[in-house]
Amino acid sequence: MTTLAGSQLLYKGPDWDFDLIRRVHDACGEIGIGEMGLDPYPNQIEVITVEQMLDAYASTGMPLFYRHWSFGKEFARNEALYRKGYQGLAYEIVINSNPCLVYIMEENSATMQTLVIAHAGYGHSHFFKNNYVFKQWTDADGILDYLEFARNFIAKCEDRYGQEEVERMLDAAHALQSHGVHRFPRKRMADLRSEQKREEERRLHGEQLFNDLWRTVPVGKRKRNKDEDERRKALLGLPEENLLYFLEKTAPRLAPWQREILRVVRLINQYFYPQRQTKVMNEGCATYVHHRIMNRLHEKGQIDDGAFLEFIHSHTSVVMQPGFDDRRYGGINPYALGFAMCCDIERVCNEPTDEDREWMPDIAGSGDAYGALRDIWANYRDESFVSQYMSPRVIRDFGLFRIVDDEEQEEMNVAAIHDERGYRKIRRALSKHYDIAYRDPDIQIVDVDLAGDRKLILTHRVMDGIVLEEKDAEKVLQHVADLWGYDVKLVEQDDSGNVRAEHSASPRRPFM
């Protein structure tokens, strides 16, 4: 392939080989790291076939995963869609690990491989390594080892306790997985030494303040009951919103291996939690990066016009946003929104208008677009990103408008459009859409009747008058009851204390 010497072109035509991938990777690196200042993980590029891509789809993109029928279902669904041509396959899958795994398909043309390497190997990889949510919640070095452990552990359980039992356990754990993440870093349990030290300090303090007089002060009647309640709750760590965590640690009748399975599901889910919070930013970052890199490659004469046109074609279809009344409309396209916002930030940095100076005084006209973007990619997630950096310009370009659909009104109401009065409202509303804490129902375990029949009590904080989907809620509650081993009750309550609905379940086939 050195026949291209003389010209600077990296390749010609659609064919690719491993040598070319290497050259492309290095050329992208020159731009990505050299010019844009990205800081990605080292990449490991793996070439796979269509079938392997479908396999990867089925196990949420991970190269290895434990076995469960739901992944088989996912596989069957994707395969059917793909075969009938309803759904194309992604050009790549990228795994947040160190080194960053980038899967590329053998069918891709040379241009597509270049695009994919720029997109995943530099865009996503940079984002994974630098964004604070990922830093806080995921361990990129350890994830593959953990998945390996999980797979082996679950296979071993299947051998020992039977496929059916393990499957039942996984079903129950999967049903609760959306409520199996820690949203905040937890207080660490104090270890013995620091506990001792604190005790010492407390005693010293008590000694210093000792005054025998206090003993003579009459004490009122103690509110015995309330104390008891609080003590119990504190002991159990209630209220607790991480249902899986609570059941893993507290459910009275589970066997150790069952607790471990809950833990496996919980930890894997925790690993994916940041991805759910940063869909727009992650894709925006990757799309912006590949757009930049491809443009620069073209400017430097490293890819020819044909390749560039092929890139433009695929890029535009990725960032297309159909309107709400379009048949193709399926929600706001995170690629489109993310890319538009990143480009807009670049514009604000380089050629701000008066409006931009007013809306984003920090970065307007700073001239360092890459610096500003890197900072944003590192320190925000979708919710905060939208609420900070969505400019009126983007709202206008997208023609965003907000609709309020109140059950009690005859018709839906247009609450805000892209005008002076609407910008902030739309921005706030959209930001709320990307707030996972708002999107997922707020469900907590609030109490256990330890003295009585050990009934577990959960509450759902009803917002905007929307209760839980009943059938699903009851099925999930059944799983909770089986895990807990005793009765459970779920109360749906709104902020003013009205009970909107109540579900309860008794264990049918408790795990033990």
Add this chain to the structure above:
Amino acid sequence: MHIIDRRLNPGGKSFANRQRFLRRARAQVRKAVREASSSRSIKDAGKGGEISIPTGGVHEPHLHRSREGGVRDYVLPGNKKYIEGDTIPRPEQGGGQGSQASDSGEGEDEFRFALSDEEYLDLYLEDLELPDLAKRQVAGAKAVLWRQAGYSVSGPPSRISVPRTLRHSMSRRIALKRPKADEINALRAEIEKLEREGGHFDELQTLRTQLEQYLARSKRIPYIDPVDVRYRRLESNPKPIARAVMFCLMDVSGSMNEHMKDLAKRFYSLLYLFLNRRYEHVDVVFIRHTHEAQEVDEQTFFYSRETGGTVVSTALFKMAEIVRDRYPVDQWNIYAAQASDGDNTSSDNAVVLAQLKDVILPICQYYAYVEVGMDDEDDHPGAGEPSTNLWRAYRRVAVDAPFAMRKVRHRRDIYPVFRELFARRPEGVAAEGG
């Protein structure tokens, strides 16, 4: 940066998950398969294909908000004409707005996916078997049973018997007085001790020589010698297998119209598929008859056309003849399936009956008669007996004989009837006559 080519990795990573999924949805998938197959053409009877099952059984519940009620808030792109304060009528369904488009399969009634040929057939032919497959024979060299039979001095490395080998090695080591590792170590320690304490030179010298001898000896006498190695030996035993032959008798006379022939052929193609797949050692003999019977090959049986009068007994005679020539009754399990529209030359009925009762049934393990009829006939299964020549004649066959008869009028009946005829039943219970 590394590039790894994974394309050659073994595929089928999702296989185990897929099997689990199919097992989970087994009942529904089976039902769907049976429904799907009634409308297929003969050639496709055994092909895989797309089926859809209700989502109920494979639904994965999770806690989420209801799609109805309450105050909802959407942000949508592509505003062209609305201004603040406008009202818009609600779209028909709650899910009309894309922002809440289904992402979890929620709201779908059907789950569609494709089954491979293999999976399809497995489900399709599940629980079917030839009744009373009793006569087992040692036949051919194909079926062998491997049995553990002692040890041998040669064999593949995978079959090395470690305990045996070590036992031999130990006895040899003891017999040849190979110094043990402990002894050598003790000697070494002693020498070291003497060296450190400056012991007697002679004593040290003796010990050193002894150590040298020990080392030399243990070098000469290996820990494991090729003569020690033993392999677990396998012996092959011929395994008795059940040999079976299936006679397919089909009426192709003029009275059979296209519809009936189609039904009969469907029945046989199902039978053929079933036998081919389930039994390795089943011969199939195709006999078609008009006023005379012919043994034909599969291709001719299914695809060629023939016409003429109807004399059913010819087929039975032909069958008896073939059995006499090629399938000794004491070695073969003999089955027969007959399809006809029930027409017969009236003078032939008595002959048929006699032949069946006296010759065929005594040698048969099982005899199934399928009568094909027209779609539009008003009597339907259960409502009344068909009253064709042959049906009436066969009615007289003793109930306790291994004989079953069914009527088929429509494509969709074929599979159920086939299942009834070949369903797996508890030991010893014969199919009752229709």
